[in-house]
Amino acid sequence: MRIGVTVFPGSNCDRDALYGVRQMGADAVELWHADADLKGVDAVIVPGGFSYGDYLRPGAIARFAKVMGPLEEFAKDGGPVLGVCNGFQVLTEAHLLPGALLRNTNMRFICDRVRVRVETVDTPWTAGCDPGEELTLPVAHNEGNFFADPETLSRLEEEGRVVLRYLENPNGSANDIAGVCNEGRNVVGIMPHPERVSDPALGSDEGLSILSSVLVGAGV
Numbered sequence: 001m002r003i004g005v006t007v008f009p010g011s012n013c014d015r016d017a018l019y020g021v022r023q024m025g026a027d028a029v030e031l032w033h034a035d036a037d038l039k040g041v042d043a044v045i046v047p048g049g050f051s052y053g054d055y056l057r058p059g060a061i062a063r064f065a066k067v068m069g070p071l072e073e074f075a076k077d078g079g080p081v082l083g084v085c086n087g088f089q090v091l092t093e094a095h096l097l098p099g100a101l102l103r104n105t106n107m108r109f110i111c112d113r114v115r116v117r118v119e120t121v122d123t124p125w126t127a128g129c130d131p132g133e134e135l136t137l138p139v140a141h142n143e144g145n146f147f148a149d150p151e152t153l154s155r156l157e158e159e160g161r162v163v164l165r166y167l168e169n170p171n172g173s174a175n176d177i178a179g180v181c182n183e184g185r186n187v188v189g190i191m192p193h194p195e196r197v198s199d200p201a202l203g204s205d206e207g208l209s210i211l212s213s214v215l216v217g218a219g220v
Contacts, residue, residue, distance in 0.1 A: 001215060004031040004041035006071070006087075008051035008062045013084065013195060017047040020198035023205070024212040033065040043080040043124070043214050044071055046087030048140070048193055058101065058143050059089035068094060080124035080214050081187045085141055088179070088189030097182055097189045098156065099148035101141075105172030109142045115167040116178045116192055120160045123181045125188045128213035135206045137192035139170060144191045146173035146180070156180055164190050 003026045005017045014030070021028035029041050038044065051062035062068070068090075075081045075096050083091040091097045104110055113136050118129040129135075148156065153174055156162055164179035171191075179190030194207030 001026045001043070002029050002039075002041045003027065003214070004029045004038055004044045006031045006033065006044065006046050006067055008033045008049070008065060010050040010053050011047055011086070012049035013047040013086075013193065014049070016193070016195040016198075017045050017084070020195035020207065020211050021045070023198045024208055024215060026215065031067050033062070033067050036066040036069050038067070038070045038074055044074065044082070045195075046071075046081065046083040046090050047195070048085030048087060051086055051090060058086055059091075059093040062086075062090045063093040072096065075182075075187050078184060078186050082125045082210075082214075083187075083189040084193055084195065085139075085144070085191055088191055089143065091187060091189045096187050097180060098152050099146055099180065101143045101191070102145040102147045103143050104141070104145050104170075109140075110144065110170050111138075111140045112170060113138050114170055114178075114192060116164045117167055119162045119165050120181070122160065123163060123185050123188050124214045125210055126163055126213050127216040129209050133209070134167065135209060136197075136204065137194055137207060138196045139192050141171070141191055144171040144173065146177045146191070148174060159183075161185070163188055164192065
């Protein structure tokens with residue numbers, strides 16, 4: 001399986017994501033922001049960082065990068081897409097995911113490890129997890145506070161589209177939401193960083209539960 005990782009100016013987790021993809025036994029493909037080409041990949045990860053320096057607001061400029069045109073078409077055609085941290089922000093800006101990521105309620109950058117619970121396994125990025133499985137994953141963000149209007153929040157809960165939920169909310173996210181998926185369930189955005197715990201040498205490989213899930217859906 002070939003998994004693409006987008007690279008924007010300011011990305012700082014693209015190398016980690018490429019490494020994580022290799023750790024799970026897939027072919028890692030770099031997708032440069034200025035190229036409108038997904039290179040025939042089977043899935044895409046939009047990694048964390050500070051795309052375009054977070055100018056205007058996180059993800060607002062990356063959303064218009066050339067690579068986003070084919071990525072949006074890929075997503076709309078049912079292709080598996082995972083946005084991590086800044087990648088989650090990019091996907092909300094592109095309207096591929098609902099809601100928005102606001103400034104943390106404590107008004108500070110948070111860098112820590114948090115406990116999250118897998119709320120649904122009905123996505124390409126959680127298919128290899130157990131329902132209710134708890135994971136410890138790193139977070140590193142200034143704007144990780146998930147916000148949506150009450151109607152959208154109700155719909156996300158009723159449709160089982162909350163993918164990960166914080167057990168101890170670090171940023172004020174509504175309903176303790178750490179990740180959501182789109183209506184088609186193929187596009188997932190999460191604030192925690194599974195790629196940063198993809199090798200025991202990093203202290204844990206729990207993140208592979210998320211990353212390698214896409215192989216389960218593909219029958220690999």
